[in-house]
Amino acid sequence: MQEVRDGFHEVLRHLHRLTISSSALLKIAEKQQYKELHEKEHMEKALEAVAKSCELAKTVADEVDKLRDTVYTQLNIEI
Amino acid sequence: MYKILIVDDDIDVVETIKNYLETEGHSVFAADNGKSALEIVAKENPGIVFLDIKMKGIDGLEVLKEIKATDKKTKVIMVSALLDLETRTKAQDMGCDAYIRKPFDLDDVDKALSAKINELISDPSILIVEDEKGQVDNIIDYLKERISAKFSYTLTGEEALEKIKDELYNIMIVDISLPGIDGFKVIKRAHEINPHIDVLITTGYTHNQVINEAVGNGVVDIMSKPLHLPVLEKKIMGFIQRRGFKSS
Missing domain, CATH: 3.40.50.2300 (Response regulator)
Known part of the structure; x- marks a missing residue:
């Protein structure tokens, strides 16, 4: 049981980092500092990085959902 | 901040x-x-x-x-x-x-x-240690109108130390010339009980030796008597902001 708890804790730990970093970027976007990026012609690279991060985050979320489905099935919990 | x-x-x-x-x-x-x-x-x-x-x-x-x-x-x-x-x-x-x-x-x-x-x-807590009751009343009446804090006072160093043992104070305003234990000893013992209390001393002496001794005893600020209350208010507000009680 402890191993499972530690495993989920680790997943949440990474998700936490993802959440904090994403919200930090959002805060900057809210403050319109992306305008400055655009002016410096870095906007394209920033958008590329955002798209890639989004894809990776989706992959992680999909994996965790699959794991949840497996566990629920094994425990006969209705989704 | x-x-x-x-x-x-x-x-x-x-x-x-x-x-x-x-x-x-x-x-x-x-x-x-x-x-x-x-x-x-x-x-x-x-x-x-x-x-x-x-x-x-x-x-x-x-x-x-x-x-x-x-x-x-x-x-x-x-x-x-x-x-x-x-x-x-x-x-x-x-x-x-x-x-x-x-x-x-x-x-x-x-x-x-x-x-x-x-x-x-x-709720910042401020303790005033001053042997002249009239002076205590002046300080408290003035600061109460302008600073949101809990004020207490004692007329001697011995009473001050008893209070500090019983309650967590954030700021202490201490007169150096007190009957019984003098202000320096009160500050030293007060810091042994509560190392985080900020201290402002009030004194009629302004020469360097007094100031050096005071700073060596963990004093954050010094004010000469007679006290100019608007300056005292400003200094106390500075303590409160540094300690994180109020935004600047």
């Missing part, structure tokens, strides 16, 4: 939160383990601490216990992915002020911070 300590063994998380809060104008300290956290608490006395529970070495609950033993008024927000009932109860018994469950974002940090800042704003 507030003094805030972030404690988490994930250094990326700590740095991101630190950078954000610094851009919001706070003075932020970071630690990635319990030992460093306690060193920072002892040195900087932050008003608010975000404290991860699960850490290698000294864990968050142990750190919480130490922080509350040092200064009960420090607001500690416990942070964890797995806040089970047993852990929450333990943390609560040890004086934890709030919880946030991971993962959280920077808006959650803002919300938790605002709540604790509101609590901090409400």
Whole structure:
């Protein structure tokens, strides 16, 4: 049981980092500092990085959902 | 501006939160383990601490216990992915002020911070140690109108030390010339009881030896008598802001 708890804790730990970093970027976007990026012609690279991060985050979320489905099935919990 | 300590063994998380809060104008300290956290608490006395529970070495609950033993008024927000009932109860018994469950974002940090800042704003405690009752009344009447704080006074050093043993004061205004134990001895003993109390001395003497001796005894500021009350107010406000009770 402890191993499972530690495993989920680790997943949440990474998700936490993802959440904090994403919200930090959002805060900057809210403050319109992306305008400055655009002016410096870095906007394209920033958008590329955002798209890639989004894809990776989706992959992680999909994996965790699959794991949840497996566990629920094994425990006969209705989704 | 507030003094805030972030404690988490994930250094990326700590740095991101630190950078954000610094851009919001706070003075932020970071630690990635319990030992460093306690060193920072002892040195900087932050008003608010975000404290991860699960850490290698000294864990968050142990750190919480130490922080509350040092200064009960420090607001500690416990942070964890797995806040089970047993852990929450333990943390609560040890004086934890709030919880946030991971993962959280920077808006959650803002919300938790605002709540604790509101609590901090409400109750700085100020002790005035002055043997002239008329002077005490003047100080309290003037400051009460302008500063939201809890004021107490004593006419002797001995009484002051008794009060400091019983209650957590944040600021002490001490006259150096007191009957019985003099102001310097009161400050020294007061700091042995409560190392985090900020001290402002009032004195009729202004020569260097008095000032040097005072600073050596942990005094933060000095005022010459007769006191100019608007200046006293400004100095006390400075203490309150540095300690993290009020925004500047």
